[in-house]
Amino acid sequence: MDLNLTDDERDIRQWVRTFVEKEVMPLEQDVLTRERRGERGLPADEHKRLQDLARESGFFGVLTPEEYGGMGLSALMAALIEIELGRSFVPFRLAGDADNILYNANDAQKEEYLRPTIEGTRKSCFAITEPGAGSDARAIRTSARQDGDDWVINGEKTFITGGNEADFVMVFAVTDPEKHKEGRTGESVTCFLVDRDMGWTSHQIDTMGEWGPAALTFEDVRVPSSAVLGEVGKGFALAMQWIGKGRYLLPARALGGCERMVEMGMEWARNRVTFGEPIAERQAIQWMIADSAVDIEALRWLVLSAAWQVDQGQDSRQAQSMAKLYGGVHANEIVDRMLQVHGGMGYTRELPLERWYRELRLLRIYEGTDEIQRRTIARNLLKGHASVRGHLG
Numbered sequence: 001m002d003l004n005l006t007d008d009e010r011d012i013r014q015w016v017r018t019f020v021e022k023e024v025m026p027l028e029q030d031v032l033t034r035e036r037r038g039e040r041g042l043p044a045d046e047h048k049r050l051q052d053l054a055r056e057s058g059f060f061g062v063l064t065p066e067e068y069g070g071m072g073l074s075a076l077m078a079a080l081i082e083i084e085l086g087r088s089f090v091p092f093r094l095a096g097d098a099d100n101i102l103y104n105a106n107d108a109q110k111e112e113y114l115r116p117t118i119e120g121t122r123k124s125c126f127a128i129t130e131p132g133a134g135s136d137a138r139a140i141r142t143s144a145r146q147d148g149d150d151w152v153i154n155g156e157k158t159f160i161t162g163g164n165e166a167d168f169v170m171v172f173a174v175t176d177p178e179k180h181k182e183g184r185t186g187e188s189v190t191c192f193l194v195d196r197d198m199g200w201t202s203h204q205i206d207t208m209g210e211w212g213p214a215a216l217t218f219e220d221v222r223v224p225s226s227a228v229l230g231e232v233g234k235g236f237a238l239a240m241q242w243i244g245k246g247r248y249l250l251p252a253r254a255l256g257g258c259e260r261m262v263e264m265g266m267e268w269a270r271n272r273v274t275f276g277e278p279i280a281e282r283q284a285i286q287w288m289i290a291d292s293a294v295d296i297e298a299l300r301w302l303v304l305s306a307a308w309q310v311d312q313g314q315d316s317r318q319a320q321s322m323a324k325l326y327g328g329v330h331a332n333e334i335v336d337r338m339l340q341v342h343g344g345m346g347y348t349r350e351l352p353l354e355r356w357y358r359e360l361r362l363l364r365i366y367e368g369t370d371e372i373q374r375r376t377i378a379r380n381l382l383k384g385h386a387s388v389r390g391h392l393g
């Protein structure tokens with residue numbers, strides 16, 4: 001097992017590290033100020049300026065294949081880049097990525113949806129969750145009824161990231177109610193690519209985070225048969241493909257934030273004096289730092305192992321679920337400890353800790369809650385699909 005990075009990999013990571021330090025972190029105060037005024041922290045034009053700057057140095061479409069103008073990097077590199085980006089809470093993303101399932105599109109759909117999404121001229125959103133179907137995604141009720149050559153979609157989707165900004169949606173609807181009732185989801189659900197101007201509407205849902213997902217309403221939205229992504233009835237597998245693809249990237253981003261928060265905590269502990277000594281001298285504080293450092297190291301290996309398994313073409317689902325679960329639980333413990341190290345200042349809005357505290361809470365909920373990850377992990381073990389000996393056997 002080679003645990004080293006090649007020179008090229010080191011260079012790529014160093015470039016992102018420097019970019020984050022020089023271009024992204026200096027925006028942090030402005031982001032906090034705007035958010036506290038109830039405005040968008042990183043305005044769209046500022047985001048684009050940063051993305052263009054990164055693109056000038058070739059940083060565009062980390063996981064996007066080179067034939068589509070991307071970098072076509074490995075999952076491991078994508079994880080390392082995400083960790084670096086996560087060191088700042090500024091909601092910056094490199095441009096040039098598109099939803100993995102859009103690569104299943106036919107040629108015409110690729111021109112209409114995939115390439116513009118990569119270029120950033122069109123914005124997508126992914127909609128499976130409904131008011132009555134979250135963890136249990138098989139319980140969706142949004143329907144698509146065939147009418148001549150068209151399909152007519154009715155239903156409501158909720159908590160859709162980017163749903164207010166998107167100009168098209170990848171929406172999952174029941175196209176065979178009989179099979180759906182029998183639980184044959186693999187044959188009953190279809191994915192449609194639907195432009196906003198075909199008639200769906202959205203409204204923002206306020207959350208404890210700094211950005212709101214949206215509820216989407218479909219009322220007799222008529223779409224042509226050319227809107228079907230993949231095959232009629234085969235949409236559920238696409239939904240699982242979308243959710244499963246980058247599960248290791250969510251904890252990777254959180255990991256970068258945790259590194260930064262522990263660095264902040266140590267700096268604070270060295271300088272904050274109580275009872276005549278820096279609090280860094282106290283065992284209670286040292287243990288919080290030590291436990292956090294161990295959690296970070298364990299999370300790093302879970303994330304990198306999951307990414308490595310993706311690159312090897314192995315079935316990485318167990319590893320990805322483990323990384324997502326561990327990241328959700330432990331990133332929340334770390335932000336809580338580092339807020340505690342800062343005492344009253346940690347609770348204020350002068351420091352970004354309370355922001356991280358609110359943001360990281362989401363990691364335990366979306367793209368599979370903690371409980372659902374545990375369910376997946378246990379089922380894989382109990383059914384013999386995975387072993388407690390791990391991927392090395």
Ligand SMILES: Cc1cc2nc3c(=O)[nH]c(=O)nc-3n(C[C@H](O)[C@H](O)[C@H](O)COP(=O)(O)OP(=O)(O)OC[C@H]3O[C@@H](n4cnc5c(N)ncnc54)[C@H](O)[C@@H]3O)c2cc1C
Pocket residue numbers: 126127128129133134135136158159160161162207213362365366367368369370371372375
């Ligand atoms: C900010 C945000 C962004 C989101 N973005 C998107 C998006 O872009 N697209 C999209 O389609 N969805 C999105 N979601 C939806 C998200 O994936 C769901 O909220 C999540 O899957 C949980 O579903 P739920 O909220 O219906 O909770 P429920 O499924 O109702 O769960 C409630 C509680 O019960 C637990 N639970 C459920 N089933 C079991 C079980 N079998 N065993 C033990 N415990 C169980 C859950 O873990 C949870 O604690 C987003 C959600 C949020 C909050």
